[in-house]
Amino acid sequence: MSKFKKKRGKGTPGITTASLPDIIFMLLFFFMVVTSMRDTTNLVKLSLPSASEVKKIENKELVSYINIGVPVNPELHGTAPRIQLNDAISGKEGIPLFVEQERVKKGEAKRDKMIMSLKADEEVTMGIITDVKQELRKVNQLRINYQAGQRTGELK
Amino acid sequence: MPSKKRDAPEINASSMADIAFLLLVFFLVTTTIKKDTGLQVLLPPWSEDEPDPTKLKARNVFEVFVNADNQLLVRDEQLRASKLRERAKEFIFNPTGREDLSESPNKAIISLKNDRSTNYETYLTVYNELQAAYNELWDEQAQRDYKKPYAELNKAQQKDVRAKIPFVISEQEPDNVDG
Numbered sequence: 001m002s003k004f005k006k007k008r009g010k011g012t013p014g015i016t017t018a019s020l021p022d023i024i025f026m027l028l029f030f031f032m033v034v035t036s037m038r039d040t041t042n043l044v045k046l047s048l049p050s051a052s053e054v055k056k057i058e059n060k061e062l063v064s065y066i067n068i069g070v071p072v073n074p075e076l077h078g079t080a081p082r083i084q085l086n087d088a089i090s091g092k093e094g095i096p097l098f099v100e101q102e103r104v105k106k107g108e109a110k111r112d113k114m115i116m117s118l119k120a121d122e123e124v125t126m127g128i129i130t131d132v133k134q135e136l137r138k139v140n141q142l143r144i145n146y147q148a149g150q151r152t153g154e155l156k
Numbered sequence: 157m158p159s160k161k162r163d164a165p166e167i168n169a170s171s172m173a174d175i176a177f178l179l180l181v182f183f184l185v186t187t188t189i190k191k192d193t194g195l196q197v198l199l200p201p202w203s204e205d206e207p208d209p210t211k212l213k214a215r216n217v218f219e220v221f222v223n224a225d226n227q228l229l230v231r232d233e234q235l236r237a238s239k240l241r242e243r244a245k246e247f248i249f250n251p252t253g254r255e256d257l258s259e260s261p262n263k264a265i266i267s268l269k270n271d272r273s274t275n276y277e278t279y280l281t282v283y284n285e286l287q288a289a290y291n292e293l294w295d296e297q298a299q300r301d302y303k304k305p306y307a308e309l310n311k312a313q314q315k316d317v318r319a320k321i322p323f324v325i326s327e328q329e330p331d332n333v334d335g
Contacts, residue, residue, distance in 0.1 A: 017170060024176035031183045049277040051284035053291055054193040063192060117194060126279050127272035130330050137202040146280055147194040155238040155281070 043077070043084045044069035049122035050151035057145065062115050064102040065147075066095075068128055069121035081124040083132065092128075095135040117145040195283060200326075215256055216263045218247045222282055224273035224331075237281050244289035248321065261293070261321040269328040290323045297321055 044067050057063055067084035071077035077089045084090070085098040103111045116136060120129060136144060220240070221229040228235050230243060248264045250257040258264035266286055270279055291306070297317045298306040306317060 017173065021169065021172035021176050024173055024180060028176060028180045028183065031180065031187070049280050051195055051280055053195060053284050053287045055196055057192040057194070057196075060192060115196070117192060120276050122275075122277035122280075124276045125272060126270050126274040126276060126330060127332075129276055129279070130272065133199060134202075137199050140201065142199040142201065143196070144199060145192075145194040145196045146283070147192065148280060148284075150193060155285070 040065075040087050042067060042072065043087070043089055044071050044082060044121065046119055046121050047123070048119065048147055048149055050149040051146075052151045052155075054148050054150055057115060057117070059113075062106070062110055062113050063117050063145070064099075064106075064114060065117050065119055066098075066132060067119045068124055068132065070123070081121070081128050083128065092131045092135050095132065096139045099136065099139045099141050113143070114141065115143045115145050116141050117147050119147045195280065195287060197283075212265060213259070213263075216258050217265050217267050218244060218258070219267045220269070220282060220286070222268075222270040222274045222278055224271040226275050226278040228282065237278070237285060240282065240285040241289045241292070244286055245293060248289065248293060262319075264324070266323075266325045267328065268325055270330050272330045272332045274330070286325065287323075290321065293321050294318065 046067060046069050068081060069084075070079060070081050071089060082089045083092060083094070085094050090098070099116070102116075103114060106114050118129070118132065133144070136142070219229075219231055223229065228237055228240065230240065235243065244266070247257050248261050250259075250261075268282070268286070294314075294317050295306045297320055298304055298309055298313070301317065302309055302313060306314065309317065
């Protein structure tokens with residue numbers, strides 16, 4: 001007993017770190033809420049091209065994605081470039097329905113401002129891209145974005 | 157009994173902070189705040205009938221064709237992609253008033269055509285160069301009119317600059333060499 005009492009009485013008390021876990025947890029939750037996890041996995045290989053005149057998309061809520069590239073799993077989907085809509089490999093016939101679903105998801109106000117972002121592998125040919133573009137034009141989804149990274153070097 | 161008088165030992169919470177830190181670092185590392193960047197394009201509305209190019213004067217049309225081997229043909233002349241920007245700017249603005257280049261910037265039309273076998277990267281490079289040519293011209297126009305770079309103008313001023321040098325691009329239905 002006396003031993004303990006002596007210790008408490010003497011010396012400056014240490015800084016209490018009891019609230020530290022709470023602070024850190026708060027930070028943790030903040031990051032968990034703010035950062036969004038990717039909700040779809042890429043079923044096609046994507047190596048995006050780069051360009052010098054790229055612009056940032058200010059409002060990410062307006063964006064929907066179409067992936068175009070060679071399937072990751074060739075046994076299942078073949079080796080030719082394919083279109084990925086949401087979580088499935090699809091043909092170009094699936095695009096009108098996909099656009100309609102995305103429009104419903106965006107809601108009334110943002111529907112007209114929706115941007116369809118084409119994430120296409122740099123190795124694919126224009127045939128499939130043109131098909132996608134034509135389908136989008138047919139359903140009047142005219143705002144598109146060719147997703148590309150920022151090119152830093154000079155053009156060869 | 158001495159055991160009754162002793163306080164119950166506190167749970168050691170000093171490692172909680174470490175555990176939380178570890179989680180925090182894990183989330184910081186795994187989540188990427190992805191920036192979506194790209195070339196933003198407005199497609200023309202769908203129409204069944206093909207536009208008639210014969211209505212346009214030949215001198216106002218800047219024809220760019222990318223073939224299946226990713227080679228560039230600009231106004232019937234083979235060109236490297238790195239030269240396209242300069243050539244397009246010269247065509248649009250026509251500073252020396254040449255007869256074969258566009259009458260005025262707002263009459264200039266870019267006609268872009270590609271093959272179905274053209275590489276996407278090449279197509280995007282070409283599109284990027286055309287966009288770059290216009291971006292540079294807008295910047296120059298903004299400097300002349302407002303003594304400021306284009307990016308610093310307000311929305312109405314930018315619109316005004318773009319109206320003077322409109323970016324009109326017409327994309328033709330692609331050829332199909334491979335069948």
